[in-house]
Amino acid sequence: MPTGHGFLLIVKIKETKMKEISRLEQMLSQGRITRREFMARISALGLAAAVSPALLVNSARAEKPKKGGHFRLAIQGGATSDPADPALITSTMPQMMNYQSRNTLVEVDNNMQPVPELAESWEASPDAAKWVFKLRKGVEFHNGKTLDSKDVLFSIDRHRAKDSKSAAKPLLEDIIEIKAEDKYTVSFALKRGSADFPFLVSDYHLTIVPDGTTDFRDLMGTGGYKLLQWEPGVKSLAKRNPNYFKSDRAHFDEVEIINVPDVNARTTAIITGQVDAINRCEKKTFKLLKKTPGVQAIESQGMKHYNFVMLCDVPPFNDVNVRLGLKYAIDREQFVKQILRGYGVEGNDHPVSPINRYHNNDLPQRTFDPEKAKFYLKKAGLSDHTFDLHVSDEGFPGAVDASMLYKESAKKAGITINPVQVPADGYWNNVWMKKPWCAVYWSGRPTEDWVFSTTYAENAPWNDSHWKNKRFNELLGEARAELDNDKRRQMYYEMQELCHNDGGTIVLAFVKDLEAVRDNVRFGKRATNMDLDGWRAIERWWFA
DSSP states (O other): OOOOOHHHHHHHHHHHHHHHHHHHHHHHHHSSSSSHHHHHHHHHTGGGGGSSSHHHHOOOOOOOOOOOOEEEEEEEEEOOOOSSSSTOSSSSSHHHHHHHOOSSEEEEEESOEESSSEEEEEEEOOSOOOEEEEEEOBBBOTTTTOOHHHHHHHHHHHHTTTOOOOOOOGGTTHHHHHEEETTTEEEHHHHHHTTTHHHHOOOGOOOOOTTTTTOOTTTTTSSSSSEEETTTTTEEEEEETOOSOOOTSSOOOEEEEEEOOOOOHHHHHHHHTSEEESSSGGGGHHHHHHSSTTEEEEEEEEEEEEEEOOTTTTTTTHHHHHHHHHHHHHHHHOEEEEEOOOOOOEOSSSSOOOTTTOOOOSSSSOOOHHHHHHHHHHTTTTOOEEEEEOOOOSTTTTHHHHHHHHHHHHHHHTTTEEEEEETTTHHHHHTTTTTSSEEEOOOOOHHHHHHHHTSTTTTTTTTTTTOOHHHHHHHHHHHHHHHOOOHHHHHHHHHHHHHHHSSEEEEEEEEEEEEEETTTESSSSOOOSEEEHHHHHHHOOEEE
């Protein structure tokens, strides 16, 4: 047996190789390399024997999907107050149900690109101010009605109505007119060019429903599954639509979604085989879950971010000095290490993720600085103020622990933060956008225009910090219409800087999605724009 420095060197080499195996396993599970490439690289390391045979079986995704089975999905993200109207959906359970039963004109694929869904094609005018979409023919709603232009006009226009409460309303503010050119052609005339318009009509709020719909509880749509029953905040059951226009999707016979808020209960359910997939795995035990027989533990870096959001029109958060002081009082590095267990990267007080096209890499990372925090709070005259922070793990997983970590770091700056724990049920109706300071997660969006229009624009229904910045809103419109890529990048860079310095959102981190599925579940390359394969796992996945 080797001893001394020789032994340490061998251990170091083995550690390095095992880390490389772990990295390659992740690449294989995400579809970034093939099984053949994986085996070639592992063999080159001389450690093929260290790879679990189950991984090689479970990661072989080239097989042809087959129909059948009852898929059980246990998730966190549902409430008894969940609506069925796509305009008003906020939590994960109805979001998943919305996509299982309804479709949009355009789908964002697993490469974060817009691809045809109910529209079979589209084209734009040279200035991108007019877009024409050709609809698929022969698509049927669950009640047998054939999809046509009138359904699209109704479904989109209801979000644009003067009294609309839809979160998609700001995405559509540049539309002057929607017109049915014929039974299967719809045109959009815009106030100005919109380079990302196909992305916008993929928004999950803009799923297409039959013309004249007033009752949304049956989730009537054109999607792969028909709703059989739904108890909001508890569970739902749906069966496959035999007339689904996508022959290569909707493989399960039935789909059951169960709202399980407790992460330990979800973990037990996946380990014991009571369910086939779960979301939001416990970060503390995820490494152990990876080693669990019969389970595939999956991690992927997406655009989801965890925030502490302040209402900028409510004292004391209407003072930018308070907002800056609190931004400097949080130790994001410790948050990533302790709360996220390393499954994420530090945020920088704007919502554009590192994987977005126009992420501002030039903006210095804000770090924990007790002296600056103290300086800004003193400037605001609130050095002795107690700040109530309303939290629940429904806001984001680990929010309660994060608030305690924040409380301790803020103490070093002489700032008093009082974490107030609130119930998970009803959180999005009773706390979010109601309390002056609370925990919030956002799934992110594929384009900068989309994420800014949804959550930071002055008139956005989901502007959850009530932030108003004239320069930001001017740039938002200009960047949307700008077709020159370099000019557009500079505009989005400036907008991120404005959020960073003036906004009311403390972006703690961009987190990895941690999910687990049973080893008989199959899928292709997974989308990362939302969790659970872009919220489309139900129609994209199948059983071996």
